[in-house]
Amino acid sequence: MLYNFHIGSRVPVFELTSEVLPPSDKYVVLHIDDESEQLFFAKTFIEEADPELEIVSVRTPDDLMEHLDTGVDCIVSDYVMPDVNGMDLCKLVKSKRNIPFIMYTGRGSEVVAEAAFQAGVDDYVRKEADPSHYQLLARRIKSHAETHRRKREESRYQERLEGVREILPVISSANTLDDVTIRTLNVLDEVMGYSCSCFWLIDDDMGVPVKRMGNSPRLSLSVDELKDGITQRRLDNGYVLIVPLSMDIVYGYLTAYQAKPFDQTDYPLMEAISLLVGQAVNRVKQVETISASEKQFRNIVENVQDVIVLTKPEGSINYISPSAEIFRFKPSELVDHMWGELVVNEDLDKIADFYYSSISGEKGKINEYRIQGGDGEIYWVSHSWAPVVVDGVVKQVVSAVNDITWRKRIENTLYTSLDELEKVNRDLNDFTHIVSHDLKAPLMTIESFSDFLLEDYFDVLDENGQEYLDSILKASNNMRELIDNLLTLSRVGRINTEYREV
Template identity: 30%
Template sequence: MFSRVSIQNIETINVLHIDDDPTHFDFTKIFLNKIDPNLKITYTNNPEKAIQQLDTHQYHCIVTDYNMPRMTGIELATKIRQHHQIPIILYTGHGSEKVAEKAFQAGVDDYIRKELDPSHYKILAKRIRNVVDKKQLEILYEDLMEQTHFGITILQKNQIVFANNSAVKLLDKNHIDELMDQNPFPDRTYTEPGDHEYVYKTEKGETRVLGISNREINYNGNPAIFCVFWDATEKHHLKIRNKTSQERFKALVELSPDGVATFNTHGYMTFHNQAFSNLTGFTEEELIGKHITSLKTLRKRDLIKYLRSFVSILRGEPSPSMEFTYNRKDGSQGVGESHLALIELNGVKEILLIARDITESKKNEVNYSTIFQKSSNGLIELDDDKKIVNINKTVTRQTGYSEETYIEHKLHTHPIFTHEAKHIIEKAFKIVEQNKTTTPLDLPITNKTNKETWMRAHITPTLFDNNILGYQITINDISKRKQGEQKHTKNIEHLEKLVEQKTREIINNERLVAAGKTASMIGHDLRTPLQNIKNLSYMLREKYNDPLLTKLEKQINYSVELLKRFEDKTKTTQIDPMKHTVHNLLVKAVATYDFRENISVIKSIQPDIPPVWIDEFQLRRVLINLINNAVQAMPEGGKLALTAEVEKNMVIISVSDTGKGITEENLEKIFDPFYTTKSKGIGLGLSFCRRIVEAHNGTIEAISEPGRGTTINILLPLNERREEENNMNPYMEKNTA
């Protein structure tokens, strides 16, 4: 068992710093004491001595280098973890993602790289505070485990290996030792994952009903059951009394010739009689527990009317009888008359529904469905959430898709709509919602045979009290006119772009190979002297308030940044594809970036995108680069949108801003190496992005409108894994050679 580390009410945090470079320790101690005077730093260059000091001194955190002569920082962390729980931070200038992964496996709490800029010591000070605070929270969690009124046990092989004090009390024992290696629930059912009720008899003869909730966990490297239980005796007795009352209620209403049902105040059906099942054809399993909005016997278009009646009754307002059309299980429809009332059963308020069939008296009424289906125009009905609730046969004939592929799906998610059409639809709905009027639009769609057609659509809102309850869309085929226009334009544009693209690739590849060699040589020769000059300049500025030192430091900072950017964008890049989710890729990229307060970030990720074969690290760099460009394009603030969706076996990731946009002339050059419009840019950011995307057999494109913003689209193949994972584009292979 590890010794408990008490760190509550810490005023001074004692840090043991282990590093084979005393000069770096001197800088670390000076900067950390300036940033946080409450950090007391002790130094040693001997890892073995550091382990001994942990037994004789009180430290709250260890900061260790990775590459040391006697042992590595990871080896040191492994030895410390054998006897101590003290937080450990690996602080190194020679790390990598593989080193970081091994460090965390060895028990390291945090990992930070040594940087050239002295400001990174602020990050180190903050990380020290964070790991110490985290340890304090872990201790607090242990205290809560003992103070809770819930019994908590951990079972392995049906025997208790851990129990808290509340478990001892609930099981009527005197000491935890009486529970260890025992099983208080002999029936194996009650130690399996899930929720249970167990009647437990104490040694004194008292009967208790225990509520049990079990979950599978991993405890000390082995499978175990995490069991939480509580005294549910009173609740159990109340359930029995309620059941008795319900049985009496059922006996009364089963004799009624009308359909009778009850709903709780949240709209879920709690009971119905046999007459109700006879009326609709649905069984108890298909009705009980279903919300009023999901009952198959009710038409979607009538839900607003039902919900308003429910709300009126709950407010105590009288509800008149209501006629309604309902669906039977066999697919037929009937007309019913219903009465609603608020009742109270065993202190619980519920809504009582009494319904009778009046279909015969309504046979002569106009059948809206017949008119809807016989229309020569394609008709689509949506609810207020833009989900499709009805279509006519003209739509299925025009698109080739069956009715089942439309119903209950959002309009813009249907496969008939192209990427372009989805954006057009979203903009059109915004106009309709704002103006409450009909909006016409032309949509490119793809029918079931993958034939592209064009439809002229009119979106008309269904209004009640100036509120939109749904939408009706009328569509007509205008393909012939559109196809003629598009064919001629696409042929010319394709030939022009192909010639221009091939010419640029030849020039750009030669420039990037030369730039990569130059960047490697410059980085090797200048990095160490720049680091020394920067540290000395910073120390001099602390003693002498000379404006020339400030100017000098600015020039050093600019040189370091320029060198780093030049190296990153021109060095040889190889991809290592593995299966990753697009959702995690976007979340990590956004989490890495520190956005200004005037930037609003909007994420829209299609939930069912399957995993793709990508180099997650390289593509995350691409997204961070694009996010940075978007933020820089909005100095006065704006909206940054990140979207991901699947279209035609391609994953489309988009980064959009509302900045000043890019002119058409510049838009054609932004992916060329060394092309930039920034005063201090080097013009390699978007060139790097294109190389990484093309290495994944993908494409990257830019869409911009001056004054309105820019969108960068990344198109990656779905479920494609190359035979050789280093199958890079011609530039990548040439640069590697």
């Protein structure tokens, strides 16, 4: 069966009466007789004797056969009729339906009664002139009708119950709301026999439908109207059964429509179906919520540079983000492997805290160590992690692993450059120290002879000579200061610098 999907209209096609109906309890009795007076009197007195009996009068076998599928509880038939006698009619009825058949005649005898019972008649009542005999007939009808209805309802209930049991996995395994709806409507049609049914979801207390699927008459019910449980109401041309759904997230209900009233067996089965459907809808909604959260989480995880790793408490990898490809691994290659398998042997001691946190539940610190990538290359990583603890038990550990190989390479290059610079500085200091000492010897000679000239021959020199000698002495002093400064500079690299807080 195909169902149309409708987005909520609040305009009901059928108006509900204010009367909330219980399941129908009247017993339907078909009475066939070729005499109109007999039909009239029988209907009048029998229904007066027992108001729970509803007499449907027919005059021909064809009319009677047309009514067999309308929920008949008992048949009362005359014996002698123009087209067929009561015993032949009984055989015809019994070949179609196992409905109690009472022979009701004024021309009977013991021979006729015995033949009637052999033909399958369930009871035999003689017509009497005294109207009081209708009370006897009513009691007989009621007794057979009750037994028949009980057996029929038990049989129908068992068939439906088995059908409901069989479809439990069908509805429970639905993965989407539309899937739940379609499967539910199929169950209402194929198992419960409701060819006209509908699935409703409403989003507020006013009863505005947000989802309607099925072919039942449109209704507009508020949430308050659903609090009374399963109810049956009369429409303009039939009856509707309203079954609230037990759901946590949204409001909803099922409706089934048919021309005749619903009976007692409909209620418990529909209640069971409503519980099942409600659970299925709750599960689908929860899965949708979880899926949306998971999708959002994956979008975040799959678009960050860090490699996100989920490990089980024993250390095996449960999930690793696609960014693991920066280490030349496909995520599927690492699932179920131990994270420690990637760590180089010399650095295994640096992940001891990681395994300890997997057991203790303590948040880990940031560790730096080396792993071997899928291409055989060595990568430096920065590893931080946090255990997920539920009820005091570590369920998994979430790690963020960042590739810091580039940083380590820069650091190594920097350290190498610093070493080279220190060597150059040492060589320069040594050179400066040596040169400074080597320059002092000739300078001392120049200064000594200049002093001799100044002391012994200053008066002999003319004015120009004296100026020349004075220039030599000044230049010598400048040269000495320069050499002393060079010596001081050469000692800077040899002195430990002390820093003080200011």
